[in-house]
Amino acid sequence: MAHAAPGAIELKAALRYTGTRLCTVGWAFAGQRAHVLRKICIYLQCIKGLVMSSTFDQVANIIAETCDIPRDTITPESHAIDDLGIDSLDFLDIAFAIDKAFGIKLPLEKWTQEVNDGKATTEQYFVLKNLSARIDELVAAKGA
Amino acid sequence: MHLEYFHLIDRIVDLKAGERTITVEAQVPLQSTIFEGHFPGYPLMPGVLLIETMAQASGWLLIALMKFERMPFLAAVKEAKMRTFVMPGELLRVDVGVVHEGSGFTVTKARISADGKAKCNATLTFRQVPFPNPDLRGHMEAMAKRIGFPHQAIAHG
Numbered sequence: 569m570a571h572a573a574p575g576a577i578e579l580k581a582a583l584r585y586t587g588t589r590l591c592t593v594g595w596a597f598a599g600q601r602a603h604v605l606r607k608i609c610i611y612l613q614c615i616k617g618l619v620m621s622s623t624f625d626q627v628a629n630i631i632a633e634t635c636d637i638p639r640d641t642i643t644p645e646s647h648a649i650d651d652l653g654i655d656s657l658d659f660l661d662i663a664f665a666i667d668k669a670f671g672i673k674l675p676l677e678k679w680t681q682e683v684n685d686g687k688a689t690t691e692q693y694f695v696l697k698n699l700s701a702r703i704d705e706l707v708a709a710k711g712a
Numbered sequence: 713m714h715l716e717y718f719h720l721i722d723r724i725v726d727l728k729a730g731e732r733t734i735t736v737e738a739q740v741p742l743q744s745t746i747f748e749g750h751f752p753g754y755p756l757m758p759g760v761l762l763i764e765t766m767a768q769a770s771g772w773l774l775i776a777l778m779k780f781e782r783m784p785f786l787a788a789v790k791e792a793k794m795r796t797f798v799m800p801g802e803l804l805r806v807d808v809g810v811v812h813e814g815s816g817f818t819v820t821k822a823r824i825s826a827d828g829k830a831k832c833n834a835t836l837t838f839r840q841v842p843f844p845n846p847d848l849r850g851h852m853e854a855m856a857k858r859i860g861f862p863h864q865a866i867a868h869g
Contacts, residue, residue: 657787660817660837667814676815 623670623700630665631696634658644697649690672706713765715744719855720765721806727776727865732810734773736859738765742801757798762832763789766822769806770836772861774818775852777810778840779866783848787817788837795830802826816840 624644631648632639635658648654654662663674682688692698713720726735740757747755767786774784798804805825812819816839823833843849856863 660787660814660839663814663817664812664819664837667812673813673815676817678815680816 623703624696626669627666627696627700627703630662630669634661634665642696644695644700646696647691648694648696648699650694666703670703670707672703672710674703674706713738713741715741715746715761718764720761721768721772721859724772724860724862725805727773727862729776729865732773732777732813734769734776734806734808736769736772736806736808738769738804738806740798740800740802740804744800747800755800757800757802759792759794759832762794762798762824763792763834763836765804766806766808766824766832766834767836767838770808770820770822770838772856772859773808773810773820774838774840775856776861776866777813777818780849780853780856781842782840783843783852784818784838784840786836787839790835790837792832792834794832798824798826798831804831811835 628639628642631637631642631652631654635652635654637652642652646652648659648662659676663676667673679688679693683690683693693702713722720738721736722739723737724734725737726733728734746758746761750756750758767789771784771786775782778784803826806822807825808820808822810818811821818838818840820836820838821833822836824831843852
């Protein structure tokens with residue numbers, strides 16, 4: 569998966585110009601517009617998938633670096649606490665790195681409170697695919 | 713500094729809640745039993761006490777930012793560099809700034825200098841929790857008074 573990140577960056581860059589490309593393509597190939605639009609839809613789905621996996625890759629890289637855990641043992645299904653053995657102090661470092669990398673503030677205290685109150689499970693926040701999804705939500709909420 | 717009580721900060725010189733910075737002074741005593749062992753015939757301020765000095769200065773800044781509602785506890789020390797010796801009798805200046813405020817934790821960068829020369833610096837992480845008991849809070853408030861904690865800086869921060 570190490571080669572996935574540069575691809576994601578290229579596609580993200582392309583996404584920024586999609587509006588222009590759509591217009592240009594539409595003018596040039598008026599007869600094939602529906603076909604082109606379909607292709608663009610598929611293209612955008614791919615970009616969405618890559619951007620999401622890129623959040624996981626970034627999180628996994630941060631964990632590998634911060635906690636000295638081999639990167640290839642970290643999967644989207646890994647539970648940060650139960651599977652990777654990350655303790656609360658190491659998680660502060662991870663939270664710091666994630667906050668910096670994504671420009672957000674992981675609401676660790678709120679999550680801990682919810683788990684302690686039985687309103688949430690640790691899986692919801694600490695299985696890495698779920699953590700990545702929470703990060704995507706926080707990034708989206710920041711941009712909204 | 714009252715080394716035997718671990719009171720390492722003498723005076724808050726400046727506290728800017730808005731800019732999230734603090735400057736404090738700490739006078740290294742001329743004599744202490746610590747210097748008898750560290751080192752015999754060549755007394756030096758121990759590096760761990762300099763780290764603690766930076767931690768205490770950071771702590772006062774964080775207490776101000778949290779408006780005395782929570783207590784910061786040192787959780788991690790990173791990139792600590794002891795640049796030059798600190799001798800008995802030196803007047804230290806400690807400058808601290810906040811690098812990151814997370815959820816339940818804060819990272820600071822602290823630097824100690826004397827006569828404008830860098831002595832040491834470190835990046836420190838603190839967990840902040842509600843005061844575990846009224847005694848500790850009372851003690852911290854009394855200490856704040858003693859070192860000139862500017863309560864108005866919180867009010868108008």
